[in-house]
Amino acid sequence: xxxxxxxxxxxxxxxxxxxxxxxxxxxxxxxxxxxxxxxxxxxxxxxxxxxxxxxxxxxxxxxxxxxxxxxxxxxxxxxxxxxxxxxxxxxxxxxxxxxxxxxxxxxxxxxxxxxxxxxxxxxxxxxxxxxxxxxxxxxxxxxxxxxxxxxxxxxxxxxxxxxxxxxxxxxxxxxxxxxxxxxxxxxxxxxxxxxxxxxxxxxxxxxxxxxxxxxxxxxxxxxxxxxxxxxxxxxxxxx
Amino acid sequence: xxxxxxxxxxxxxxxxxxxxxxxxxxxxxxxxxxxxxxxxxxxxxxxxxxxxxxxxxxxxxxxxxxxxxxxxxxxxxxxxxxxxxxxxxxxxxxxxxxxxxxxxxxxxxxxxxxxxxxxxxxxxxxxxxxxxxxxxxxxxxxxxxxxxxxxxxxxxxxxxxxxxxxxxxxxxxxxxxxxxxxxxxxxxxxxxxxxxxxxxxxxxxxxxxxxxxxxxxxxxxxxxxxxxxxxxxxxxxxxxxxxxxxxxxxxxxxxxxxxxxxxxxxxxxxxxxxxxxxxxxxxxxxxxxxxxxxxxxxx
Numbered sequence: 106x107x108x109x110x111x112x113x114x115x116x117x118x119x120x121x122x123x124x125x126x127x128x129x130x131x132x133x134x135x136x137x138x139x140x141x142x143x144x145x146x147x148x149x150x151x152x153x154x155x156x157x158x159x160x161x162x163x164x165x166x167x168x169x170x171x172x173x174x175x176x177x178x179x180x181x182x183x184x185x186x187x188x189x190x191x192x193x194x195x196x197x198x199x200x201x202x203x204x205x206x207x208x209x210x211x212x213x214x215x216x217x218x219x220x221x222x223x224x225x226x227x228x229x230x231x232x233x234x235x236x237x238x239x240x241x242x243x244x245x246x247x248x249x250x251x252x253x254x255x256x257x258x259x260x261x262x263x264x265x266x267x268x269x270x271x272x273x274x275x276x277x278x279x280x281x282x283x284x285x286x287x288x289x290x291x292x293x294x295x296x297x298x299x300x301x302x303x304x305x306x307x308x309x310x311x312x313x314x315x316x317x318x319x320x321x322x323x324x325x326x327x328x329x330x331x332x333x334x335x336x337x338x339x340x341x342x343x344x
Numbered sequence: 345x346x347x348x349x350x351x352x353x354x355x356x357x358x359x360x361x362x363x364x365x366x367x368x369x370x371x372x373x374x375x376x377x378x379x380x381x382x383x384x385x386x387x388x389x390x391x392x393x394x395x396x397x398x399x400x401x402x403x404x405x406x407x408x409x410x411x412x413x414x415x416x417x418x419x420x421x422x423x424x425x426x427x428x429x430x431x432x433x434x435x436x437x438x439x440x441x442x443x444x445x446x447x448x449x450x451x452x453x454x455x456x457x458x459x460x461x462x463x464x465x466x467x468x469x470x471x472x473x474x475x476x477x478x479x480x481x482x483x484x485x486x487x488x489x490x491x492x493x494x495x496x497x498x499x500x501x502x503x504x505x506x507x508x509x510x511x512x513x514x515x516x517x518x519x520x521x522x523x524x525x526x527x528x529x530x531x532x533x534x535x536x537x538x539x540x541x542x543x544x545x546x547x548x549x550x551x552x553x554x555x556x557x558x559x560x561x562x563x564x565x566x567x568x569x570x571x572x573x574x575x576x577x578x579x580x581x582x583x584x585x586x587x588x589x590x591x592x593x594x595x596x597x598x599x600x601x602x603x604x605x606x607x608x609x610x611x612x613x614x615x616x617x618x619x620x621x622x623x624x625x626x627x628x629x630x631x632x633x634x635x636x637x638x639x640x641x642x643x
Contacts, residue, residue: 188611204555211568215623218615221608222623226601266537270530275522280601282518282540283624287570289544290625294552294569302439304549305446305542312449313538314545344530 163232167340174232177223184220185237187213195245235334258292267316271342404462406520411454411465418447427496443546451477488639490580504577510547512584518627570622588632596621
């Protein structure tokens with residue numbers, strides 16, 4: 106059992122590390138965060154101490170289903186992040202402007218809607234709930250939150266932009282397009298909170314936004330830094 | 345990227361490759377000088393589409409449609425930035441100038457990409473050049489006289505129209521994605537999606553700016569960076585947020601792939617109609633977009 110994932114802030118009700126599906130449980134049992142993670146880490150029934158995560162690996166699958174699960178995984182991460190941002194008792198001190206709090210709460214609601222949409226659209230093909238670890242983020246700090254939010258939003262845009270080519274169904278491509286532009290709206294808004302008028306400073310010299318393949322997006326340079334559940338994306342379509 | 349090496353490898357696989365592409369051999373020689381560097385892979389791809397007889401007409405149509413919108417946007421911002429007294433706030437001028445520069449980059453990128461495989465679009469009465477792409481005579485920013493004031497004399501109207509252009513641009517690119525599917529078109533779809541999200545970043549900035557300075561949408565609400573319902577900035581452009589031809593829903597749509605978003609669980613209760621609308625931007629078809637922007641082009 107890895108224990109270095111178990112990180113809680115004694116000064117907060119919120120848990121820094123938790124299983125997305127157990128959010129309600131933790132809201133009831135905040136003080137048991139550490140124990141909760143223990144449950145989450147063991148929930149896939151692993152019994153091999155040397156390789157505790159292996160049996161908990163999530164397989165995204167192949168074809169369009171794999172891509173939708175890929176998007177579902179990213180939306181799970183984003184939703185979990187903003188839920189924690191807004192639920193944190195420091196939210197009103199980290200963000201003193203009520204308009205900013207309103208926008209961040211709206212972004213949370215968008216990400217939850219995206220997450221639940223993919224879950225519903227995938228039905229029985231949907232991957233399970235991922236375990237996330239936000240211990241690197243200080244949820245009492247405006248700059249720490251915004252820095253993470255910016256990384257998540259820019260990463261999400263780049264993931265959808267690349268994945269478009271990998272989608273077969275025109276309907277799925279369209280719905281991915283419907284979501285990516287909203288993520289880009291988020292990204293621009295968050296960027297301007299970090300640095301005014303940096304909303305599109307990530308574009309290249311042709312005015313083109315970023316695209317990143319799943320191998321990068323899910324790596325430790327991207328979502329892999331926060332998602333503890335191993336994700337097998339080897340069956341995803343490639344170019 | 346080592347193009348000579350790539351070409352050599354292709355020549356080994358197909359010794360006649362240079363004969364097949366010979367009418368366009370000069371394009372290869374111009375790489376690195378006339379063609380923007382990032383446009384090269386697209387130009388190269390289109391070159392081989394031609395050489396190997398793949399159909400690119402549909403792709404050219406889509407890219408020219410995009411070029412038309414980018415011409416419009418770039419000229420709109422160019423005139424605004426060069427109208428003294430319109431954008432007096434230095435921060436606002438910086439933000440709008442950034443958008444203007446992106447639109448010019450989009451024009452250049454699309455123009456050079458299309459030029460490698462077909463004839464790039466130019467607006468009516470086009471009097472600019474391929475280096476400036478500025479042509480005031482080509483456009484009518486009075487919207488055939490429908491606007492309540494002069495767009496370059498009224499910052500509030502200018503930003504309202506800017507919001508409309510950016511939101512509509514997002515809808516237009518999104519509506520074309522399906523026409524760029526297929527392995528042979530991957531580079532074009534990728535490029536279109538990269539512009540699509542860039543336009544969404546613009547839209548977000550302009551909306552947040554309008555909110556910050558106290559400008560409101562047509563229903564009196566302060567705009568958010570995302571589109572709530574189908575509320576336009578000014579009534580004259582209501583239709584830009586409405587339904588399109590061929591069953592394209594309005595921006596207030598709350599059903600995606602048959603899933604009623606408002607029936608899904610939220611942090612508390614179910615997803616609100618406003619969140620369901622904001623969380624998904626809607627595409628628009630080419631015909632509808634063409635009709636919506638037609639009044640911005642000179643007759």
